[in-house]
Amino acid sequence: MADDVWILGIHMTKFGKHPDLDTVDLAAEAAMGALKDGGVTMKDMGVLAAGNLMAANAGIGQQLQKQIGQTGIPVFNVANACATGATALRTAIMAVKAGEADYGLAVGVEKLSGAGLLGGGGSPKKDGNVYEPKGRYGSVVPTDGRIGTDTMPGTFAQIGMEYGHKYGGTSFELFARISEKNHAHSTLNPLAAYSKRFTLEEIMGDIMIAYPNTRPMCSANCDGAAAAVVVSDAKLKTLDPDQRRRAVKVSASILTSDPWQDQCQILPDVNTLTKMAADQAYAQSGVSPEDLDLVELHDCFATAELVHYDNLRLCAEGEAVPFFESGATWRDGATPVNVSGGLESKGHPIAATGIANIWEVCHHLRGEAGDRQIEGAKVGLAHVIGLGSACGVHILEKAATN
Amino acid sequence: MAEQVPLVNYLVLGEDPHLVAQECTSCGAKFFDRRNACASCSATEFKPFDVPTSGELKAFTIVSMAAPGVPVPFVAGIIDCDGTPVRGNVINTEPDPDHVTLGMKVKLATFVVGTDENGTEAVGFGFEPIDSTKAEASNG
């Protein structure tokens, strides 16, 4: 077993609207913040992994280097849908674990304010004047909306409804109450894009996007960036006591893709690869779900949060509804979930999300989470899903006291 | 009668409209598009498989916001056609949660999607409620 890898420094920008900052500015703010937080500079970094999904071919890694330091180190520009940030982090961790670098920097950034509905195409698709079969399905006109839906809200709505059909107990109101929880949590997070509490009636009465997901039950498009500096165990031992005290142990770093399942070509399967990632993460870390003091999971829609209680083994199989109804996932419950406010209120700047959730967990483990601190937090889990699909799960542990 | 073409190449028109999947001869996995090797078992032989035309609605959403040009609201769903999962809209019923329910029995139905400038009709498919089960449900 290779030596442990540690998060030495981490930073996230305020999520929200940043009309005066471009992606490079935001990435630089996050990266400089993470370096400063870790007490290191760009000169120390041996590898850089970076992601910006909406401009995945632009080379955000090298753009960032030109902004904060061109040192000639290898750059991995990564793209893995909504798991892009977690993939960047995983890449930096792999390089350190492999012994190729003492330090690695991972960055995720996105500008999404005003992006509107994702999936299903942003511009009108015109029907042809003369029918001619096109593409893999030989379609003569666009199929989105005629044969099911390509929209993200609709896709994840079906994922939640499928769980309800299989195990029972779900309803429009139940899904809305999950959203009520996350919006309530967000009121304590000054970096959240939205930190307004909504009543259940307000959530259910808002604009319907894709039943049963109304607008506040969908992740919020916004701008933001997050970055993390990772360090090898051997190098950490040479650093100052304060750096060692604040370092957070990466007890598991897992990335999976979706294995074949009967229905996966019809409806993306976000369950199997999350279960695989969770199981591998628990095995790698020796941590069990009951040990978790907090969980940040990928609530891209309220309907998604429910299925991931089950997928991440936070409850017994099929028990996600009673688990939520027990109050376990509220911040004063047994397994607080998305105390940051989650993607529904904190916001979802796609490539930043998979590092921002790590930032949240680290801050609780360091005892630096301010008003929303989960007292005595020692172990946390961060999870993201990118449709297509990719799943990242990281388990983080507080440094042993020095 | 106008000439008709299917909306997609896995829809077979005619007297008994149905969907055709490509079935892996080794493991039975079914695909609606071409594959070089089976995503399930990596075998490379496929044969056509006629998908049953009735099934059960195992997931749905009612889409109210969609890409420009897509008429809303509509019901998108996943139908278990006797073991083969199929993606399609639930049609010929009101698009609301009172009329569309998880587990409802549905059957394939076709409809004209549009006509091109040669007068050729594009025919799509969806799944409509099987009335008998609705009656049973309301009696039960």
Ligand SMILES: [Zn+2]
């Ligand atoms: Zn096969």
